[in-house]
Amino acid sequence: MNLHKLLTCFCFFIGCVAYCQIDTSRCSEVLNEDFSPRVFNLLKNKLLSNSSNANTMYLVDKNDLKIFSYNGNGVVTAGIDEQHKRIAISYYVNTIHVYNIQTLDTIKKIDLEAKCSALSLHKDVLVYGLDNGLVKEYDFISKKEKTIATHAGIVRGVQVLNDGTILSISSDGELKMNHPTKKLKHKFPKVLTAMAVSSSEEMIAIGTFDGSVYLLNRNYETVAELAPHTSVITQIKFRNNQELITSSFDKKLINTDITTKKMTLIHTSKDYIMAFDMSADKLIFSDRSGTVTFYNLKCQ
Numbered sequence: 001m002n003l004h005k006l007l008t009c010f011c012f013f014i015g016c017v018a019y020c021q022i023d024t025s026r027c028s029e030v031l032n033e034d035f036s037p038r039v040f041n042l043l044k045n046k047l048l049s050n051s052s053n054a055n056t057m058y059l060v061d062k063n064d065l066k067i068f069s070y071n072g073n074g075v076v077t078a079g080i081d082e083q084h085k086r087i088a089i090s091y092y093v094n095t096i097h098v099y100n101i102q103t104l105d106t107i108k109k110i111d112l113e114a115k116c117s118a119l120s121l122h123k124d125v126l127v128y129g130l131d132n133g134l135v136k137e138y139d140f141i142s143k144k145e146k147t148i149a150t151h152a153g154i155v156r157g158v159q160v161l162n163d164g165t166i167l168s169i170s171s172d173g174e175l176k177m178n179h180p181t182k183k184l185k186h187k188f189p190k191v192l193t194a195m196a197v198s199s200s201e202e203m204i205a206i207g208t209f210d211g212s213v214y215l216l217n218r219n220y221e222t223v224a225e226l227a228p229h230t231s232v233i234t235q236i237k238f239r240n241n242q243e244l245i246t247s248s249f250d251k252k253l254i255n256t257d258i259t260t261k262k263m264t265l266i267h268t269s270k271d272y273i274m275a276f277d278m279s280a281d282k283l284i285f286s287d288r289s290g291t292v293t294f295y296n297l298k299c300q
Contacts, residue, residue: 122160129155157195207233
């Protein structure tokens with residue numbers, strides 16, 4: 001990604017005037033790239049995104065820019081922990097590298113038997129799901145690795161809750177819950193593609209291949225099935241525990257009110273929307289054609 005453009009637009013996104021002067025009240029900013037960024041991660045004014053050749057990760061933090069790369073290998077997915085100490089990056093060569101964000105040193109390199117398409121860093125634990133159906137955990141304190149669950153399909157999402165519960169979904173249509181004292185399996189009649197947990201951890205949202213969304217309560221009971229899209233849901237996020245933002249191959253970004261079930265179209269793209277993330281009232285998202293958009297939800 002062109003660094004100047006990335007930093008310029010990131011100024012708009014977080015309201016930082018160190019790089020440029022941009023009106024943060026504007027509804028949107030658009031970049032046209034020659035690739036489609038597949039990774040966006042926002043944590044307290046940090047923007048994590050992959051580069052123009054998809055082989056490099058940029059971490060932008062106000063006046064600081066950090067670059068992560070591993071022998072030019074392509075990036076599948078990445079994540080940052082809540083303490084902003086570690087960044088985990090999954091590469092297409094079936095490996096995960098965990099880096100110290102401050103020093104850029106490699107803390108841990110994990111060689112995998114299959115590609116990792118989903119990972120989650122929580123406190124001192126890394127949980128990751130593989131394309132062969134395995135869900136594994138690495139503990140940075142004990143330095144031990146163990147298998148948490150086994151799916152019959154590609155693992156599409158993993159999440160670690162505050163009580164240590166590990167959730168995973170797969171293309172096999174199953175949600176698996178693994179807690180130190182209990183386990184649970186929930187079978188859905190559809191291919192699962194994306195998952196999100198509300199910040200209160202009272203709601204779970206699971207996106208599907210046909211564009212529908214299952215809403216579950218804390219007891220893992222399905223309380224609603226929504227139909228915001230007509231094609232594969234690529235990503236899903238809660239907003240303020242009351243709304244659900246979803247992106248899809250139907251080229252739409254939609255905001256759904258969980259209580260009223262009212263659906264509001266945020267954006268229609270010219271191509272598949274591949275990834276997005278948000279912070280407060282700002283969104284960043286990209287489509288397959290390489291269009292990257294910064295959007296202000298207050299404009300709705």
